[in-house]
Amino acid sequence: MRLLPCMAATMSPAPSTMWETTGTIIIEKQTVPGGGFDFGFTDNIEAPFNFTLDDGQSKTFVDVLPGAYTVTEVDPGSVRLPLRSELR
Numbered sequence: 001m002r003l004l005p006c007m008a009a010t011m012s013p014a015p016s017t018m019w020e021t022t023g024t025i026i027i028e029k030q031t032v033p034g035g036g037f038d039f040g041f042t043d044n045i046e047a048p049f050n051f052t053l054d055d056g057q058s059k060t061f062v063d064v065l066p067g068a069y070t071v072t073e074v075d076p077g078s079v080r081l082p083l084r085s086e087l088r
Contacts, residue, residue: 025061027071029053040074 029039037054045061053059 022063022065025064025069025071026058027053028058029055031055041071042074043069043071045069045071
């Protein structure tokens with residue numbers, strides 16, 4: 001997590017110590033036995049709101065604002081396995 005100061009040329013009311021907090025979400029795919037590929041995921045974090053991972057790969061979302069997010073792995077049999085992540 002990193003803290004970034006909010007700065008502007010002019011502010012009203014007077015400048016204060018405002019900070020914007022962002023985080024990182026990492027989704028990693030591991031299969032047993034190893035070697036699977038093209039596992040589909042959907043998310044509500046950033047466009048295009050879907051991605052695929054092979055065994056051992058990861059997807060990193062950076063500068064994510066605090067909130068509740070959902071990443072769902074789409075099972076080839078159309079069963080959805082929810083993964084939850086929350087930044088505070």
